[in-house]
Amino acid sequence: MKNNLILSTLQSSFIFQNAAQESLRQLAEEFQFFTFEKNKNIDFTQTDKYFFIVSHGIIKMTKMDIESGRSITLFLYSAGDVFDVLPLFDQQEHDVEFSIVKNSCLLAIEMTKMREWIKKDPHINAAFFSYLARxxxxxxxxxxxxxxxxxxxxxxxFLLKEINTNENKNNSLLAELTHASLAEIIGSIRSVVTTELNKLKKEGFLIKKEGKLILHDLERLHKNYNHLFHNR
Structure with a gap:
């Protein structure tokens, strides 16, 4: 069952989806399978040693300033995404933290083996250039x-771009993020995020459904706030 999950994750990943099936089957044998619980950090020694693919869940990459205690989220990773690309290519330590936003399953391959596959498979090699550009x-x-x-x-x-806007589905990302996490993502502070979220609730753009916040009335949200993205 794990082998099937590993193969299907590779097939759905932007990096590996165009590789030959035989290459994917061989590559799948190189991967290990890990599960992580919400609010846990991934050991930095693991991110130096392994290259990860998200099978399912949500991971965030955070940079922290030790003196001020402030932090900012640089990336959110979900199914099919990969990390950490920088040490994969420059073989240097990356001073960031990876934490689990939602219970997650990850595939991991040793960095040295991933580098060998990048050299060996032209489809994987080309995909990395496109991924880096993105x-x-x-x-x-x-x-x-x-x-x-x-x-x-x-x-x-962020809400309009990153959140699943289908109101008939569970808006899992918004439900998992705290106000502090949202502040890290937009480069602000928790109190400001709380104030703005409360305003959106009063305006009817955020509602609670089954105990979780979801975006609501998206057509009106776009209409009311579209001008913000054209006036600087």
Whole structure:
């Protein structure tokens, strides 16, 4: 059963989906399977040694300033995403933390073996370039938001872009994130996020369903706040 899960995860990942089936079967034998509980951190020695693929769950990459105690979330990883790409290529330590936002299953392969596969398989090699470009664009977008938009706009932009907006489904990401986590993601502080979320509740854009917050009336949300993304 684990072998089937590993293979299906590889087939659904942007990095590996175009590799030959025989290569995927061989690659699947190199992976180990790990489960992590919510609110746990992944041991940094593991992220130096292994390259991970998310089978299911949500992981966040966080950078912390020890002196101030403030932190910022650089990436959220979900099914099919991979980490940590930087030490995979530059073989240097990466001073970040990876924590579990939602109970997660991860596949792990030794960094040295992953480097060998990148050299050996042209499909995997090419996919990494596209993946890196996509991640750089995310950071570019984040940097632009930090400079040009206020906290309220960044919060709404995140909610509209990252959250599953199908009201008939459980909005799992929003349900799992605390106000402090949202503050880390948009580069603000918890009290500001709490204030803005309360405003969205009063306006009817956030409602509780089965005890969890979900986005509501998205057409009106887009209409009311679309101007924020055109005026800087």
């Amino acid at each position: 991640e750089i664009r995310k950071l570019e977008d984040f940097s632009e938001s930090m400079v040009f938009y206020d906290a309220k706009t960044r919060l709404i932009k």
